[in-house]
Amino acid sequence: MGESPSSSGRQRADARRNRDRLVAAASAVIAEAGAGASLEEIARRAGVGSATLHRHFPRRAELLEAVLRDRVRALRDRAEDLLAASSAGAALVGWLRDVVAHAATVRGLGPALTGYESDPGFSPHTTIREAAQKLLARAHREGSVESSVTVDDVLQLANGIALATESLPNPAQRADTLVALVAGGLLHPPSSRKPLDSTIE
Incomplete structure (x- = not known):
């Protein structure tokens, strides 16, 4: 006796939730x-076996690529949201x-995927570069x-x-501090901003 459509739908939804948690x-x-993190610890934290x-x-590389893809998509989506910032x-x-x-x-995600044949339609570098270009072009037009x-x-x-912070005990926090320091050299103070041509780049 086959599964009912509702039962099959619940199983697919459960599978998606488990995958997202993993x-x-x-x-x-x-x-x-x-990147060499314990798979057992990952399963434990996800609340699955x-x-x-x-x-x-089935392979560690498939999980690593899913993590990389998820992070890069989040960065892309964040950039899109920031295009409306004042x-x-x-x-x-x-x-x-x-x-x-x-x-x-x-923490070594890139090298761990060396030799792994990932989805050819997914390019982390291209995705991040395109997102950065949109934000930078807007900052150019603003004159900042x-x-x-x-x-x-x-x-x-x-x-x-x-690269300078990845081996430190709290790399994200230290990296954030350094970004704040260099931002002063990247951005013009408001008083020195020069209006630029409004032509879309």
Whole structure:
């Protein structure tokens, strides 16, 4: 006797919730212990058994990619929200803080995925670069960031801070402090802002 449509729907919903809990738990554990984090600890924090974890993610790399994809999408969505902020310069710096906190806590996620054939339609670098470009272009038009500052400048700055802090006891907090320090060099004070051409870049 087959399953009823309602029963099948509940099972799919339960499976999605379990998967979401596993990705969230993995993100937290990886931030603490690195890409080699215990799968048993991840399952425990997600409130599921090891069998459930392995059913959703047969290989460690699949779980790591899901964590990376989830984080990058969150950064993309955050950038979209910040495009409506009243201050483009502050929005850019706020988003950079999120990017650096992400980069400082991935703890070897990139190298752990070396050689893993992921979804070719998913490019973390491209997604983050496009989000950064939108925020930077708005800051250029506002005049809060020099027009000579490029998206590569901004992302290399974020990457440098992340690399400098990733091995520290509290990398996200230290990285946030450094972003706050360099923001003074990135942004013009209000009195020195120069109105720029309003042409969309």
